[in-house]
Amino acid sequence: MIVLGIDTATAMVSVAVVNGTTVLASSELRSDRRHAEDLTPMVDFVVQRAGLTFGELDAVAVDVGPGLFTGMRVGIASAQALAFALSIPLVGVDGLEALVSAVPAASAEQAQIIVPTIDARRREVAWAMHSVESSRFGVPQVGRVGAPQVGGMEDLLAAVRERGQHCLFVGDFARRHRDEIMSGLGPDAWIVSFGDDTVDWPHAKQVALIAHERLIHDEMSSQPVPRVEALYLREADAEINWATRSSA
Amino acid sequence: MTTRGSALNPSAAASTGTSTVDASTIVLGIETSCDETAAAVVMGGTDVLSSVVASQLDEHARFGGVVPEIASRAHVEILPQVVAESLERANIDVSRVDAVAATVGPGLVGALLVGVSAAKATALALNVPFVGVNHLEAHLYAALLDEPNARFPMLFVLVSGGHTLLVEMTSHDSYRVIGQTIDDAAGEAFDKVARFLGLSYPGGPAIDRAATRGRDTAVVLPRAMLNDGLDVSFSGLKTAVINYVRANPGVSSEDVAASFQRAVVDVLVHKTRRAARQINANTIALGGGVAANSLLRSEMTKAGEADGISVVLPSREMCTDNAAMIASAGWYRLRRGEVTALDAGANPNLKLGAGQR
Numbered sequence: 001m002i003v004l005g006i007d008t009a010t011a012m013v014s015v016a017v018v019n020g021t022t023v024l025a026s027s028e029l030r031s032d033r034r035h036a037e038d039l040t041p042m043v044d045f046v047v048q049r050a051g052l053t054f055g056e057l058d059a060v061a062v063d064v065g066p067g068l069f070t071g072m073r074v075g076i077a078s079a080q081a082l083a084f085a086l087s088i089p090l091v092g093v094d095g096l097e098a099l100v101s102a103v104p105a106a107s108a109e110q111a112q113i114i115v116p117t118i119d120a121r122r123r124e125v126a127w128a129m130h131s132v133e134s135s136r137f138g139v140p141q142v143g144r145v146g147a148p149q150v151g152g153m154e155d156l157l158a159a160v161r162e163r164g165q166h167c168l169f170v171g172d173f174a175r176r177h178r179d180e181i182m183s184g185l186g187p188d189a190w191i192v193s194f195g196d197d198t199v200d201w202p203h204a205k206q207v208a209l210i211a212h213e214r215l216i217h218d219e220m221s222s223q224p225v226p227r228v229e230a231l232y233l234r235e236a237d238a239e240i241n242w243a244t245r246s247s248a
Numbered sequence: 249m250t251t252r253g254s255a256l257n258p259s260a261a262a263s264t265g266t267s268t269v270d271a272s273t274i275v276l277g278i279e280t281s282c283d284e285t286a287a288a289v290v291m292g293g294t295d296v297l298s299s300v301v302a303s304q305l306d307e308h309a310r311f312g313g314v315v316p317e318i319a320s321r322a323h324v325e326i327l328p329q330v331v332a333e334s335l336e337r338a339n340i341d342v343s344r345v346d347a348v349a350a351t352v353g354p355g356l357v358g359a360l361l362v363g364v365s366a367a368k369a370t371a372l373a374l375n376v377p378f379v380g381v382n383h384l385e386a387h388l389y390a391a392l393l394d395e396p397n398a399r400f401p402m403l404f405v406l407v408s409g410g411h412t413l414l415v416e417m418t419s420h421d422s423y424r425v426i427g428q429t430i431d432d433a434a435g436e437a438f439d440k441v442a443r444f445l446g447l448s449y450p451g452g453p454a455i456d457r458a459a460t461r462g463r464d465t466a467v468v469l470p471r472a473m474l475n476d477g478l479d480v481s482f483s484g485l486k487t488a489v490i491n492y493v494r495a496n497p498g499v500s501s502e503d504v505a506a507s508f509q510r511a512v513v514d515v516l517v518h519k520t521r522r523a524a525r526q527i528n529a530n531t532i533a534l535g536g537g538v539a540a541n542s543l544l545r546s547e548m549t550k551a552g553e554a555d556g557i558s559v560v561l562p563s564r565e566m567c568t569d570n571a572a573m574i575a576s577a578g579w580y581r582l583r584r585g586e587v588t589a590l591d592a593g594a595n596p597n598l599k600l601g602a603g604q605r
C-alpha cells in the first residue's frame with residue numbers, strides 16, 4: 001500500500017511516500033512562515049522522485065497537530081483536497097505520536113517514559129506521556145498514557161515529576177530548554193535524557209508509516225468526503241482585531 | 249479527457265504558447281478570504297453550474313465582527329464538504345475540472361491559505377492549472393456574469409465591508425484606481441452605525457430593512473464631498489450620526505437608518521457619476537456587499553438612465569462573497585494564459601491591478 005505523508009505542523013515541513021514499511025522518497029525543509037508556498041511543490045517533487053503518478057497513491061496521511069495553527073491547516077487542507085481529488089482514504093496522525101515513533105529502539109529501552117514535546121508558541125509547549133515496556137521479543141513497546149496536553153514549562157515538569165521515572169525527552173522544544181528542564185527537575189531526583197537532532201521534529205515519513213499501520217489493521221470506513229480534525233489543544237483566540245479585518 | 253487536462257497543463261501551455269480555454273472549460277473556484285467558505289463550478293467563464301456559500305455569520309456574530317482564528321478553523325473544517333457539494337450540484341465528477349481557481353488576496357492571511365492550499369493540491373492531483381485570483385477583481389466578474397459583453401471603458405464601483413473603490417477599466421486586464429475612501433469603507437460605516445443603533449450584525453442588511461420604515465429626511469446629515477475629487481469619506485458621517493443620536497435619544501432608529509443610508513448613497517452616486525463622466529464610461533458595474541443595498545441599486549440605475557450609461561448590477565447573492573466570481577475571474581485569467589505557479593502563497597494586502605504575487 002502506497003501512502004503519501006504530509007507534515008506542516010511545525011517549522012519543519014516534510015513530505016514522504018512509503019510503500020508498506022519502505023520509504024520510497026522523502027524531503028524536508030525548514031520553513032518558518034512559508035508552509036503553503038513550500039508544500040505543494042514538495043508534494044509534486046516527492047511523488048515524482050518515488051517514480052509514481054498521483055493515480056498510484058493508495059492513501060494520504062497528514063500531521064494534524066499540535067503545532068503551528070496556520071501550518072497545520074495548510075497540511076490538512078492540502079491532504080483533504082488530495083484525498084478527495086484522488087478518491088482515496090485520508091488518515092490524520094498526531095504529531096506527538098509521529099515524534100515518539102521516530103525514537104530508536106536502543107534509546108527507547110533505556111527509558112521508562114518518553115515525552116515528545118512540540119513548541120506551542122506563547123512560551124507554551126504541547127506534550128504527551130508515553131510509557132515504555134520491554135516485550136519478550138526485545139522490542140520496546142511504547143504506549144501513550146493520557147491525552148496530549150498544552151501548558152507552560154511548570155506544567156510539563158509537574159507532569160513528569162508525578163511519574164518519577166527514567167524520562168526521555170524528545171523534540172526541538174525540549175532540547176532548546178534542556179537546562180531549564182534539568183534544573184527544574186532537580187539534580188538527582190530523575191534520570192533524564194534527551195533525544196538528538198534526528199528526533200527534533202515530527203516527520204512525514206513517520207506520519208505515513210503510522211497511517212499505513214493503521215490502514216492495514218483498522219477497518220477504515222472510507223469517507224465520501226475525506227476530512228480530519230485538527231488537534232489545536234487551545235481555544236481560538238477570540239480577540240477582535242479590527243485592524244486585521246481587511247477582506248472585501 | 250486527459251487531452252483537455254494536458255492542453256491546459258502549465259508546461260504544455262508554456263511550450264506551445266497556446267491553450268484551449270473556451271466556452272466548455274470548467275473552472276472550480278474556491279473562496280476563503282474572510283468569513284464565507286465558498287466553492288463553485290463555472291463553465292466558460294459565465295455559466296454558473298453551481299455556487300455554494302457556507303456563511304460563518306453565527307460564529308462571529310457574538311463578537312460583532314470576524315475573528316480571524318475562528319474563521320480559519322471553520323474554513324478548514326467545512327471546505328471539503330462545500331467543494332463536494334459544488335461538484336454534486338453541478339452534476340460533475342471532480343475529474344471533469346479543467347482548472348482550479350482560488351482567492352490569493354486580499355483578506356485574512358490564515359483564512360486565505362486554507363483555500364489556496366486546497367486549490368493547489370486539487371490542481372496538482374488532477375494535473376490541471378491553478379489560477380490565483382484577486383478577490384477585488386473577482387467582485388467585478390460577479391457583475392459581468394450576467395452581462396459578459398458589457399462595453400469598456402467601464403467604471404467599476406466596489407463597495408464592501410473592507411473596500412470602497414472607484415476603478416477605471418479599459419480592458420479585462422487593465423485597472424486603475426481613480427477614487428477610494430480615505431477612512432472607513434462603506435460597509436464598515438454601515439456595520440458601525442448599525443451596531444451603534446443596536447441593530448443586528450451584519451449591519452448592511454439591518455440598515456436596509458430598518459430604513460424602509462424610516463424617513464430619510466428626518467435627520468440632517470453631512471455629505472463629505474471632499475472638494476469634489478473622486479475620493480470619499482464616511483468617518484465624519486458616522487460621527488455625525490452618533491452625535492445626533494446622543495443629543496436626541498428619543499429619535500427613531502428607523503429614521504436615523506434611513507437618513508444615514510440616504511447620505512451614503514448620495515455620496516456614492518455623486519462620485520460615481522463624476523468618475524463615469526471623467527473616464528467616458530460606457531458601463532458602470534457595481535460589486536461588493538453594499539451593492540446589495542436596495543436604495544443604492546435603484547439610485548445607481550436611475551443615474552445611469554439619466555446619464556445614458558448602462559449600469560450592471562450583480563444579483564444580490566453575487567454581491568456578497570462567493571466562489572462563482574472567483575471561478576469566473578479565473579477563467580478570464582486562464583484565457584489570457586495566466587497560470588499561477590504551485591509555490592504561490594497568499595497576499596493579504598493584494599491590490600487591484602498588482603501582479604498575483
Ligand SMILES: [Zn+2]
Pocket residue numbers: 247248383387408536537568569
Ligand atoms: Zn468581498
